[in-house]
Amino acid sequence: MTQVFELWIEYWPMLAAGLATTAWICALATMIGIAVGLLLACLDGARSTILRRTVRAYIEIMRGLPILILLFVLYYGGPGIGLRLNAETVGVLGLGFYGAAYFAEIFRSGFHSIPKGQIEAARMAGLSAGQIMRHVKLPQMLALITPPMVNQIIILIKESAVLSIITVAELTKNTAQFVNETYAVVGPYLAAALLYWLLVEAVALLGRTVERMVRY
Amino acid sequence: MATVSLIYDNLPMLLWGAGITVLVSGVAIVLGMPLGLVLCFGLTSSRAWVRHLSRLYQSVWRGTPILVQLLIIYYLLPFLGLNVPPVLAAIIALTLNTVAFQAEIFRGGLLAIARGQMEAARMVGIRKWTARRHVLVPQIFRLVIPSLVNETISILKNSSLVSVIAVTELMRVSQQIVATTYRPFEIYIAAAVIYIAVNFLLSLLGRAAEQRLARGV
Numbered sequence: 001m002t003q004v005f006e007l008w009i010e011y012w013p014m015l016a017a018g019l020a021t022t023a024w025i026c027a028l029a030t031m032i033g034i035a036v037g038l039l040l041a042c043l044d045g046a047r048s049t050i051l052r053r054t055v056r057a058y059i060e061i062m063r064g065l066p067i068l069i070l071l072f073v074l075y076y077g078g079p080g081i082g083l084r085l086n087a088e089t090v091g092v093l094g095l096g097f098y099g100a101a102y103f104a105e106i107f108r109s110g111f112h113s114i115p116k117g118q119i120e121a122a123r124m125a126g127l128s129a130g131q132i133m134r135h136v137k138l139p140q141m142l143a144l145i146t147p148p149m150v151n152q153i154i155i156l157i158k159e160s161a162v163l164s165i166i167t168v169a170e171l172t173k174n175t176a177q178f179v180n181e182t183y184a185v186v187g188p189y190l191a192a193a194l195l196y197w198l199l200v201e202a203v204a205l206l207g208r209t210v211e212r213m214v215r216y
Numbered sequence: 217m218a219t220v221s222l223i224y225d226n227l228p229m230l231l232w233g234a235g236i237t238v239l240v241s242g243v244a245i246v247l248g249m250p251l252g253l254v255l256c257f258g259l260t261s262s263r264a265w266v267r268h269l270s271r272l273y274q275s276v277w278r279g280t281p282i283l284v285q286l287l288i289i290y291y292l293l294p295f296l297g298l299n300v301p302p303v304l305a306a307i308i309a310l311t312l313n314t315v316a317f318q319a320e321i322f323r324g325g326l327l328a329i330a331r332g333q334m335e336a337a338r339m340v341g342i343r344k345w346t347a348r349r350h351v352l353v354p355q356i357f358r359l360v361i362p363s364l365v366n367e368t369i370s371i372l373k374n375s376s377l378v379s380v381i382a383v384t385e386l387m388r389v390s391q392q393i394v395a396t397t398y399r400p401f402e403i404y405i406a407a408a409v410i411y412i413a414v415n416f417l418l419s420l421l422g423r424a425a426e427q428r429l430a431r432g433v
Contacts, residue, residue, distance in 0.1 A: 060412075060416075061412060063369075063415075064369070064373075064411060064412035064415035064416060065373070065408055065411055065412060066373040066374070066375075066376035066377075066387070066411055067373070068376045068377060068379075068387060069376060069387065069390075069404055069407055069408045069411060070408070072390075072391075072400070072404045073400075073401065073404045073405060073408060076394065076400035076401075076404065077400040077401030077402075077404050077405070078401075080399070080400060080401040081401055154279075157281075158280070158281040158282070159281070160281075161281035161282075161283040161284055162281075162283055162377065164283070165283075165380060172281065172283060172284060172287075175284075185287075185291035185292075185295070186288060186291055186292050186295055189284055189287050189288045189291065190288065192284050193276075193280040193281075193284050193285070193288065196279070196280045196281055196284060197275075197276065197279045197280050200279045200280075201279065
């Protein structure tokens with residue numbers, strides 16, 4: 001057991017570097033996911049049937065697809081169609097556009113949760129569209145969608161471990177390197193699991209703080 | 217044209233891989249159900265230590281990436297002197313993971329059932345586990361089918377990760393085909409289509425089961 005701890009301390013810089021990469025990749029992917037997801041949710045309410053169907057198809061395809069295969073199509077299949085991206089870029093874009101489908105569903109349920117009568121009443125009272133968005137729709141929506149959003153960010157963090165398979169030097173990949181150098185296996189992966197757990201718990205804690213802030 | 221024949225030639229292998237994918241995830245989901253129910257009753261137990269232990273299990277398995285869990289199980293088993301084939305290690309890892317998620321799903325269903333039912337069953341002298349099995353479990357299942365279908369889809373997608381421990385399921389088979397044909401784009405798209413088709417079928421089945429059970433109420 002002491003040997004395990006000694007190894008953890010010796011390899012801490014490598015694990016920390018991996019954790020940092022995991023964190024920034026997930027942060028960027030979350031931003032892309034939320035931005036694209038919001039756009040998709042807005043387009044889903046569009047008048048054009050073609051637009052709506054395209055959005056639905058995108059969401060259904062992404063939700064039926066393992067993230068690993070999306071990453072393989074982009075990373076190994078990309079060059080075949082003239083798309084040459086490095087592993088990190090594929091990782092950020094892959095996680096972001098994959099997550100976007102899930103974020104879109106969360107936004108959509110948020111939009112649908114506000115009774116029409118409220119918006120009609122606000123309009124009757126003379127509020128502008130912008131005011132309705134800011135004072136009626138957004139506060140209610142934020143309170144409702146914050147918990148599932150946090151949940152989705154946590155899922156995204158856990159999914160990011162898959163990036164190790166396309167050689168991104170994130171936490172899981174660096175742990176595999178740790179294994180290769182020491183021939184210890186269970187110890188390094190336990191360390192990785194613990195670090196992921198801490199990261200996820202930290203995000204959950206942050207999420208609960210945000211939840212309290214958006215409560216109206 | 218070349219693409220069509222490429223896919224056509226490799227289709228039997230891809231479908232074989234898809235079969236293994238369905239088998240591995242199916243076994244994990246089915247094994248996960250009774251264990252998930254036990255964990256669900258653990259989460260809602262009146263004994264504090266049972267509750268805490270159940271929550272710890274759940275927190276660990278839901279809070280870490282399934283890929284890391286898979287690698288730990290895969291390397292841990294031989295370390296413990298158990299030399300199991302990769303496919304078994306994969307099933308064990310997926311099962312232990314889905315148990316934590318299914319328990320949460322079942323807990324949601326359990327909360328929707330009136331407490332009085334269990335109290336009434338206990339009052340007339342039915343043992344706790346007998347009452348749970350005959351009174352609660354059938355109702356829980358009826359309530360949670362949509363979530364259970366979602367979990368099955370999630371496990372099916374996550375089963376693509378067992379390719380890293382050399383289980384020749386759909387993902388691994390695709391990689392093998394790519395290694396000999398050098399056509400990653402077409403092959404991986406074909407695999408993607410198969411995954412989407414299987415998941416689509418699953419959601420259809422789920423909807424049918426939901427309707428059937430809804431009539432039975």
